[in-house]
Amino acid sequence: MANRPVHFIWMLDCSGSMGVNGKIGELNFAIREAIPEMQQAAESNPAASLLVRAISFASGASWHVSEPTPVDRFAWEDVHTYGGTDMGAAFKLAAGALQTPPMPQRALPPVLALASDGQPTDDWRAGLREIDATPWGKRAVRVAVAIGDDADKSMLKEFLANPELEPLQAKNPRQLAAAIRWMSTAVVKDASTPKVEDARPASPLGPAPLTKDDEDDIW
Amino acid sequence: MSGPSTPARTRATTGGFAILGATVKGVGKKYSQDSCGTLSVAQGRAAVLTVADGHGSAAHFRSDLGSWWAVEEFTACAEGFAREAVRVGDDAKGWTGLRAEARRLPQQVAHRWRERALLHDWNSPAHGGLRLPGAVGGAPDLAVYGSTLIGAVLTEHMLFCWQLGDGDIVLVDADGTPRTPLSTGPDMGDETDSLCEPEPWRKMRSHWEPFTTGPPPAVLISTDGLSKSFADHQGFLDFATGVTERAAGQGVPAVQAQLADWLERAAKYSGDDTTFVGALAATAPAEPKSAVDGSADGSAEQEAEKGTAW
Numbered sequence: 001m002a003n004r005p006v007h008f009i010w011m012l013d014c015s016g017s018m019g020v021n022g023k024i025g026e027l028n029f030a031i032r033e034a035i036p037e038m039q040q041a042a043e044s045n046p047a048a049s050l051l052v053r054a055i056s057f058a059s060g061a062s063w064h065v066s067e068p069t070p071v072d073r074f075a076w077e078d079v080h081t082y083g084g085t086d087m088g089a090a091f092k093l094a095a096g097a098l099q100t101p102p103m104p105q106r107a108l109p110p111v112l113a114l115a116s117d118g119q120p121t122d123d124w125r126a127g128l129r130e131i132d133a134t135p136w137g138k139r140a141v142r143v144a145v146a147i148g149d150d151a152d153k154s155m156l157k158e159f160l161a162n163p164e165l166e167p168l169q170a171k172n173p174r175q176l177a178a179a180i181r182w183m184s185t186a187v188v189k190d191a192s193t194p195k196v197e198d199a200r201p202a203s204p205l206g207p208a209p210l211t212k213d214d215e216d217d218i219w
Numbered sequence: 220m221s222g223p224s225t226p227a228r229t230r231a232t233t234g235g236f237a238i239l240g241a242t243v244k245g246v247g248k249k250y251s252q253d254s255c256g257t258l259s260v261a262q263g264r265a266a267v268l269t270v271a272d273g274h275g276s277a278a279h280f281r282s283d284l285g286s287w288w289a290v291e292e293f294t295a296c297a298e299g300f301a302r303e304a305v306r307v308g309d310d311a312k313g314w315t316g317l318r319a320e321a322r323r324l325p326q327q328v329a330h331r332w333r334e335r336a337l338l339h340d341w342n343s344p345a346h347g348g349l350r351l352p353g354a355v356g357g358a359p360d361l362a363v364y365g366s367t368l369i370g371a372v373l374t375e376h377m378l379f380c381w382q383l384g385d386g387d388i389v390l391v392d393a394d395g396t397p398r399t400p401l402s403t404g405p406d407m408g409d410e411t412d413s414l415c416e417p418e419p420w421r422k423m424r425s426h427w428e429p430f431t432t433g434p435p436p437a438v439l440i441s442t443d444g445l446s447k448s449f450a451d452h453q454g455f456l457d458f459a460t461g462v463t464e465r466a467a468g469q470g471v472p473a474v475q476a477q478l479a480d481w482l483e484r485a486a487k488y489s490g491d492d493t494t495f496v497g498a499l500a501a502t503a504p505a506e507p508k509s510a511v512d513g514s515a516d517g518s519a520e521q522e523a524e525k526g527t528a529w
Contacts (some may be wrong), residue, residue, distance in 0.1 A: 001488040002450035047490020102268060105405040106451070139408045 017133030091127025148219030
């Protein structure tokens with residue numbers, strides 16, 4: 001007997017603009033801080049094995065963490081900025097991982113978690129089509145956070161592929177940390193929620209608990 | 220008929236079939252949304268088996284009721300059908316009519332289930348009396364009651380079975396070969412067809428087979444919590460074969476006594492409610508050597524001890 005895996009894939013914008021006002025540093029910090037809570041969320045669902053990977057994209061895209069790593073052994077190495085916003089390339093990498101194989105058929109829906117602060121600079125729709133063409137891509141739980149006001153929210157909404165969902169919005173480090181924490185935990189639970197084929201979408205994931213603070217929006 | 224909270228009541232040895240069953244709650248869940256029922260018909264010459272799996276998530280918060288009604292309504296419809304199947308017996312001239320009746324049964328069950336869900340929602344609106352989002356023409360959305368359904372009618376001459384949504388029906392032939400006549404291949408994720416969908420009978424798969432060359436197979440029905448606890452499909456089939464061999468070798472009561480423990484173990488891996496019912500012909504196949512000498516190679520218990528080898 002064996003638990004079923006939940007594959008969690010971060011897709012992180014490492015474009016040059018993420019270097020402005022310390023966004024990339026805050027993103028690294030938020031992910032690192034979310035790992036313990038992610039581990040707790042995974043522990044609360046003993047029937048699932050949470051496996052984490054990460055893609056970084058800027059000028060092109062590459063696997064930042066290529067091996068599906070059990071969350072209890074997952075450690076975060078910082079990502080760094082390096083150019084444009086080739087989100088389509090990241091989608092294509094993710095689509096390759098969502099094929100069966102390498103993705104097993106006996107699994108829970110994977111999670112695609114996207115964080116971006118700008119406009120894609122490549123053909124992102126082609127990449128998104130590749131994700132949608134995979135059996136697991138159609139079934140994936142998708143979440144996205146728009147970092148700052150310059151992020152392409154309509155594009156992120158299209159990535160979510162659910163009219164009832166909106167991308168999260170982070171305009172300062174605390175909001176980004178809250179969004180990342182929520183993406184790391186709530187969606188893991190949602191990924192193991194039964195779905196009814198062809199039915200009206202179930203209640204979408206609730207909004208991330210944004211912090212009420214006196215911090216100004218800086219992004 | 221028995222329900223999910225009283226699996227022991229499913230145990231009965233009839234003239235023609237021995238019946239076993241058990242259900243366990245998923246790990247960490249407050250209550251189970253699975254239901255099951257067994258019924259002996261025509262002085263034991265036919266058995267009616269059914270399991271239903273309420274979807275269980277927040278969007279389906281009344282699915283324990285939905286699965287209960289699925290079992291009750293299937294059993295009510297199948298009881299008369301089973302009597303007719305016994306009456307027809309091996310007279311092939313009556314099989315055409317019987318099969319026509321079998322094709323109508325899913326729609327009957329779905330209508331009756333829907334009537335009960337509508338009545339319940341009318342008296343106790345799921346969303347506080349507000350019109351639900353997605354409701355069409357004022358009709359309530361019955362997703363809160365969503366459930367799968369698997370049912371079977373077994374006589375000494377034939378088997379009919381129906382399936383809507385996930386779960387498994389395994390037939391184990393006299394030589395120990397397992398078959399899954401209604402399998403659609405591996406499920407991806409936890410999507411499933413459901414009684415709460417419009418016209419669900421159109422998605423109900425069905426299977427019929429007469430027993431012209433040998434005794435009836437063992438018929439084993441389970442919710443998806445069982446098969447999803449195994450590392451692969453073959454492990455699940457091995458479990459079904461092991462249960463059947465052990466029941467043939469040591470008797471159904473011995474298997475029944477351990478069945479809940481086996482399901483508990485499975486539920487730890489799938490995390491889901493796990494329900495299993497089965498019927499075996501009283502004229503059991505010859506005992507396998509393993510059952511006689513006690514080595515029980517490949518038995519369900521030993522399979523359980525093998526962990527991922529299941």
